[in-house]
Amino acid sequence: MIVLTLLARDLRARLRDRSALVLGLIAPAALITILSLLVSGPQTQEVPVGLVSSGTTALGTALAEGPLAGLEEEGTIRLHRYADESALRAALEDGEVDAGVVVAPEGDRLQVLRGPDSIVAGAILEAVSRSTALTVDGVGQAVVAQQELGGSTPPQQLATAIVAAPATTRLVDATQGATGIDPKTQVAAGMATFFLFFSVQFGVLGLLQERRQGTLPRLLAAPIAPWQVLASKLLVSLVIGLVSMTFLALFSTWLLGAHWGSPAGVAMMILAGVLAAVATVTLVVGVAKSPEQAAAMQAVVALVLGILGGAFFSMARAGGVAAFASRLTPHYWFNEGLVRLTGGRDWTSALVPVTALLLFTVVVGVPGLLLARRSVRP
Numbered sequence: 618m619i620v621l622t623l624l625a626r627d628l629r630a631r632l633r634d635r636s637a638l639v640l641g642l643i644a645p646a647a648l649i650t651i652l653s654l655l656v657s658g659p660q661t662q663e664v665p666v667g668l669v670s671s672g673t674t675a676l677g678t679a680l681a682e683g684p685l686a687g688l689e690e691e692g693t694i695r696l697h698r699y700a701d702e703s704a705l706r707a708a709l710e711d712g713e714v715d716a717g718v719v720v721a722p723e724g725d726r727l728q729v730l731r732g733p734d735s736i737v738a739g740a741i742l743e744a745v746s747r748s749t750a751l752t753v754d755g756v757g758q759a760v761v762a763q764q765e766l767g768g769s770t771p772p773q774q775l776a777t778a779i780v781a782a783p784a785t786t787r788l789v790d791a792t793q794g795a796t797g798i799d800p801k802t803q804v805a806a807g808m809a810t811f812f813l814f815f816s817v818q819f820g821v822l823g824l825l826q827e828r829r830q831g832t833l834p835r836l837l838a839a840p841i842a843p844w845q846v847l848a849s850k851l852l853v854s855l856v857i858g859l860v861s862m863t864f865l866a867l868f869s870t871w872l873l874g875a876h877w878g879s880p881a882g883v884a885m886m887i888l889a890g891v892l893a894a895v896a897t898v899t900l901v902v903g904v905a906k907s908p909e910q911a912a913a914m915q916a917v918v919a920l921v922l923g924i925l926g927g928a929f930f931s932m933a934r935a936g937g938v939a940a941f942a943s944r945l946t947p948h949y950w951f952n953e954g955l956v957r958l959t960g961g962r963d964w965t966s967a968l969v970p971v972t973a974l975l976l977f978t979v980v981v982g983v984p985g986l987l988l989a990r991r992s993v994r995p
Contacts, residue, residue: 903988
């Protein structure tokens, strides 16, 4: 009961000075929003392209009714037809289209035109024009070969059969089934865990502040055990950390479209991550001699762990010492847990990262508790 009374007292104090609200909720939410908008990139629009073709040649017909029609149906391009090359060039100069392709009247040549800043549109037209030309050439060569070998199949029927035949090779999307989290979730998780190591300091750091202000000796003079004071400060840090992480996870999911994975698995990850952060700040408070020194040390520790753990960019990809050091941080294991939870996998896939976070909590927290006890001695 005494611990809960002290907890309520400290939480009211933190709500009054609003520092925990800024570092735990407002600042990370604002950064997550800004960075999520940046990683989302610009909204894709239909690319306006032009086509000059009489429609009587095999190449022109294949290009217009094949890949260009498919891309227009998918919403990738918006196709404009022009009577001749001069009309297409005028449209390019006026900005009506980004690029265009001209099919020679004889059907034996393709010419791709693009504006100076239309690299994407030019690349699209060049790719589909080249592949269409190769297909038409292949069909023509097959018809000629069949005739030279004395085949009786009519050329039109043979060409139709070749085009309709299923492909012998298959293009596979390598992103399907690949491990990893989407950029919005990575940004949200990175910023949430980075600011977590700042927000949890408002609980345990109160030990040094109360000692300086003289309120700690008065508390210890009352019928309150030193361990109860320490426990209340730890619970303040724990509550602030849990509120911060839960709010940011829900905020990024509902408003920004992040995907954290299984709720049960994410809850486990958040609890284990907050415990690791509380253990870290406890060790810092146990080593520091003043509130200012503890705040400075915690800022350095939070920044170093954030950089190594991949809150901003992945250090694990660098290999060598950097990759090894990254695996010693809570940030790395929190991100690893989210990676394992992607793709609809259940909470059990996060057991290894949660175990790593709890191990970090024990290794750092036990000496932290032993040292922090000195701050609450009568």
